[in-house]
Amino acid sequence: MLPMTLSPDDMTAFLITLKLAAVTTCILLVISTPLAWWLATTQTRIRGLIEALIALPLVLPPTVLGFYLLLALSPDGVIGGFTGFLGLPSLAFSFWGLVLGSVIYSLPFAVQPLQNGFLNVGRSTLEASASLGASPRDRFTSIVLPLSKHAYLTAAVLCFAHTLGEFGVVLMIGGNIPGETRVLSIAIYDHVESIQYQNAHLLSASLLVFSVMILLLVYRGKRQQFSVVKA
Amino acid sequence: MIEIDIKLGKANFLLDARFKIPAFGVTGIFGPSGSGKTSLLRVIAGLETTAQGRVSVKGREYLKADRALAAHQRRVGFVFQDARLFPHLDVEENLLFGRRRLRKPIIINRLEEFYELLGVTSLLSRDISGLSGGEQQRIALGRALLAEPDILLMDEPLSALDQGTRKQLMSFLEELFQQLEMPVFYVSHSSEEIARLADQLVVMEGGQVKACGDIQRVLSLVDSDLAQSDSSFSVINGVVQQSVSDDVTLVRSEGGQELLLPGAAQPGDIGKQVRLRVRARDVSLCLEKPGSSSILNILPARVVEIAEQSQRGSRTVRLDIGSGAILAKVSDYSVKHLKLGQGMELYAQIKSAALLN
Numbered sequence: 001m002l003p004m005t006l007s008p009d010d011m012t013a014f015l016i017t018l019k020l021a022a023v024t025t026c027i028l029l030v031i032s033t034p035l036a037w038w039l040a041t042t043q044t045r046i047r048g049l050i051e052a053l054i055a056l057p058l059v060l061p062p063t064v065l066g067f068y069l070l071l072a073l074s075p076d077g078v079i080g081g082f083t084g085f086l087g088l089p090s091l092a093f094s095f096w097g098l099v100l101g102s103v104i105y106s107l108p109f110a111v112q113p114l115q116n117g118f119l120n121v122g123r124s125t126l127e128a129s130a131s132l133g134a135s136p137r138d139r140f141t142s143i144v145l146p147l148s149k150h151a152y153l154t155a156a157v158l159c160f161a162h163t164l165g166e167f168g169v170v171l172m173i174g175g176n177i178p179g180e181t182r183v184l185s186i187a188i189y190d191h192v193e194s195i196q197y198q199n200a201h202l203l204s205a206s207l208l209v210f211s212v213m214i215l216l217l218v219y220r221g222k223r224q225q226f227s228v229v230k231a
Numbered sequence: 232m233i234e235i236d237i238k239l240g241k242a243n244f245l246l247d248a249r250f251k252i253p254a255f256g257v258t259g260i261f262g263p264s265g266s267g268k269t270s271l272l273r274v275i276a277g278l279e280t281t282a283q284g285r286v287s288v289k290g291r292e293y294l295k296a297d298r299a300l301a302a303h304q305r306r307v308g309f310v311f312q313d314a315r316l317f318p319h320l321d322v323e324e325n326l327l328f329g330r331r332r333l334r335k336p337i338i339i340n341r342l343e344e345f346y347e348l349l350g351v352t353s354l355l356s357r358d359i360s361g362l363s364g365g366e367q368q369r370i371a372l373g374r375a376l377l378a379e380p381d382i383l384l385m386d387e388p389l390s391a392l393d394q395g396t397r398k399q400l401m402s403f404l405e406e407l408f409q410q411l412e413m414p415v416f417y418v419s420h421s422s423e424e425i426a427r428l429a430d431q432l433v434v435m436e437g438g439q440v441k442a443c444g445d446i447q448r449v450l451s452l453v454d455s456d457l458a459q460s461d462s463s464f465s466v467i468n469g470v471v472q473q474s475v476s477d478d479v480t481l482v483r484s485e486g487g488q489e490l491l492l493p494g495a496a497q498p499g500d501i502g503k504q505v506r507l508r509v510r511a512r513d514v515s516l517c518l519e520k521p522g523s524s525s526i527l528n529i530l531p532a533r534v535v536e537i538a539e540q541s542q543r544g545s546r547t548v549r550l551d552i553g554s555g556a557i558l559a560k561v562s563d564y565s566v567k568h569l570k571l572g573q574g575m576e577l578y579a580q581i582k583s584a585a586l587l588n
Contacts, residue, residue: 130302131309132329
């Protein structure tokens, strides 16, 4: 018999996952904007190096990333030492530790679409706006941002979806603390481990439906944008 | 005054341009492609950040040894070859983009009238996709003018348009320029556009300024590269007198010479100031006045100068026709045969003069 509602624990895991994905996406959009703009406009030689570093999470196994993060978050680690110095609680096995891990893990999914979006705006349009008296900041807000709307949507959806499905990094640095760091993917794993297939089903199915809905939304937006150009 | 003394190094190209020109009227910048015309405009507009030297427009130092104003701080209107309208804004928002960034508009106060003059009133709320090339260029021009710049730079604004639209826009520009008080730099490689629109001329080649000054004077320098080239031409100013018959119009030049041009004048054209372009290769010389000829215009002329250099067997000759000078291309053989020399009185046959309006 399939349970029709989520258990309170699973509901909590679902909400934590949504919160984690939303917070991560917001932070990523904010920090990726200057980073992507810099990458799209700079001429320096170290650009390739920075781009490679940002793309690293695409190829690195999440557990490897998680492992190093765990070391860094430990009281002797770089980040753990710093938070300890500031008198802050340790980030390891906490929600904000997960946020940090997710931000690093999903960084390329925010930076790359934005960088491409900014490049597509093109130098010629920016030159035209500069000759009309728009300062660099003005050009960014009145030309680049509106013309990169779709890039932002793509980046947001990719980051959100990618964080939603995250497993390896979370497991390494967050563990499985209900109400704090227990996210959907880990809850599903737990259910399967304890042979509670119905619960695993319900969670998996809701995640599946949710993901399909998001993607449909994005591709509809994309088609509309193209039809405007064609008209 | 507009004073330019700039250097810009690019991969296998060096722009090294120096000239001074009064800050009014239309200055044609003429030269073959790759001669640095566009780079010159880009340096003036501040779009080439590695340029060095001096750019001064009406006393404002855009570029000096120790400092360069950024593009948005210079008051330069730029009309690009491709209109470069902003795709996320409608026509009116595009037109007002620069004006909204002005502290206080002074020159253009009545927007409706300006839109009417520009011929864009019916387009204002339109999306920019779906506009024709001519409409896009009008909007780009309006957008630049509404920002009330010190100087308007136009980079081959008509070259991407079809022949019909081009003719239309040229007439429009000609009328507009007569009302415009700001100086215009107009880059083109079309002698027709230059002859029709420019009052002053800067001739460029290989990144350098070859000649600069009043258009009639510059065009009549027989030893210039331009005069030696096949596209060599002269400009005569005149006033439309009357239609002689259904298909011929009489034009009196500034010096009082009468010229007949093919095409009937419209009643509204009588008394209008016009410019004629005469190609040097369409002018031939006779020592005596030919009795009957199919050539409409045979004018008494005096040889002022003969080019020292011969180009593929022919030379450029400058003739005084009473109202400034025109150039003629004459073969070396004829120069010898007719014993052409300075001060000689003869007749110039103008095979065809193109009325430029």
